[in-house]
Amino acid sequence: MDAILLWPGQPVLSLVVLWLASALALWVAREPMRELFERLGKHLEESLDAAGRWCKAAAEELRKRSRSALLAAGGLELQSKLEKQFQRIDQGFSERLGQYSGLHRQLTDLLANLEGDYQKSGDSPPDVPGWAGAVESIAGIPSSDDPNVKKILEGVKRSLDEAQKKALDTYRKDTAERHRILERMRPLWKDARGLLEGMSEAVSRALETTTRVNGYIDDYGRVRNDDRAAARALTFSAAKLFAVSLLVLGVALGGAFVNFQLIALPMSELVPAGARLGGVPVATISALVIVLMEVAVGVFVMDLLGFTELFPRLAHVSAGRRRLLLGVALGGLFFLAAVESSLAVLREMIVEADAALKHALAGQEGTIAAATTSRIPVVGQAVLGFVLPWIVAMVAIPLEMLLDSSRHVFAWLAALLASGAGSLAFVLARVARGLASVLPSLYDAYVSVPLRIERALKRGREEASAREEGAKPGRRARTKLELGEETGS
């Protein structure tokens, strides 16, 4: 502060003189400065306006590209879904149609059996024609005392009784036979009902599939027609996929970290423990490599199983080779899991040995005996060491989801950022315009003293000249006339 004072002993005077000198200097440069403010404001406003427009255009372009990429991706996905559905329908129909002839034959046989049985159940032995009427007529002859007649009538009665008894027996037999046939029909009816239910289920499944296919075709149509709603739905779907895959990937990374911690220590038994690479122990790097190998094998397995498509060339491999590769990959994964499991057991042994050594060196040999009796930690670590590689191997699925959805999400974010930057540039352009209009007034306020003096001098000069004009009437009249013309115009 003292450096700018002209007279350090008199700061107020120094500041007043400085202010006056600066005000005078700025008053002298007032016109060019005002022009500078105006031009600067205008340039800034125009530049920021242009930048804002460019940002908005870039955001729009990004949005368009993102939308078309999203729609293309959505279209491809729907196409793939449709293909899968058609394949299923094709397989289903071939299978069902193949089965249909057998089913039909089965049903026809069943119905024929049922009909036959039904017929049989309705059959009964015919009565002898006129036999009953004859017997009734004879039975109606009044009894006489003639022993021959009596004998005949008794014989007829006996015959009638026997015939009735026989008829009753026959009726009972027939009824029992009908019941037996009807009893035999029950499982046939059940079979028929089961077959019809199966057919009904197959039909409803086919209807369900066709409804799903209809939905996909509708979606596909909307995507093909560049529908905004479809694009919005796809954007939301991509964002949701991104969030979910990020979460799952985070969890999988946590699993990988636990896995890594399980094998990092025992790896020092397998590789030179003291060696380092880039400051990191080789044992740690080896453990990391094993975990990464599990992830790599997992990616292959998931690709070969058809869950992911990270390596498109694998999709074109023939089924036989695919099975072979899958077997090799699964074998490798099993081997790694077994190695990890044994390393986990080794880890526990090393930890126990270290603890025992420390206690022995400190002269407390008996204190850890109780802690080492439980085998639960060893078993737990072995199981964890075996299971974790399989879980880590599944990281390929969320990884692919993340890769697929991230480009859409990042494009959307970039468009949002560009749009935000554009809006900010517009706001700054307005601020620049405002400043360009405010700064001259502030400038004038700072140089107000010399400005007022200038204006007072100018006014005095004008008044003096006006007085001079008043002394010359002709000239004054002309001036008034001129003034009147100017006012009129």
Next chain:
Amino acid sequence: MRRTALLALAASLALSCAEGRRYDQAVCVLVDVSGTYADQKADVVRLLKRDVLPALVPGDSLLVIRIDGQSYEKANVETLLTLDARPSQANAQKLALAKQLDAFAAADSIAKHTDIRGAIMLGAEYLKELGSGSRVMLIFSDLEEDLPRGMSRELAPTELEGVEVMAVNVKRLSHDGRDPDVFRRRLTAWQERAAASSARGWRTVQDETRLAEVLAEVRES
């Protein structure tokens, strides 16, 4: 030709990726067994077992030298051991070493004179030969040198090059209690000697429980 160029490129990449720096550590322990410090021997061994041995990792070396009236002799090397690269083997070695240290503590040999510089020279030679990534010399003594008549000991200007010297558990003598300046001057004199011999550093460790931490710090620095 092309294959050779590719091989050369791969070899150069592998070499550039390989770690140039060594992280193994050699610890040389000088234990005073002369009259004024002989009573500390058991404590020193306990401290070595409790704090120094567990801090050693596979590949590290430990050298224990006895300070007596004639320290610059091979017979003064109580133990010299480089730990195996496998942790399980290294643990077994540590246990065996602990037994040797116990035997050393049990031996009741008290020296009449104190040849500290002789032990330093012997230790420095061993450390140089081991060529570990970091070299540390721990001196367990009262730092009161008492050479026999006619003995000459002079540290070379590069005697302790690259060696971090630490005075641990320095015992205060009776006259130190009367005038602490005597003790402080003695420490300063040793610090100057270490600096004159191009030692990497000199420090006195009062809290022995921090030894493992200090050793790890030297290893990483």
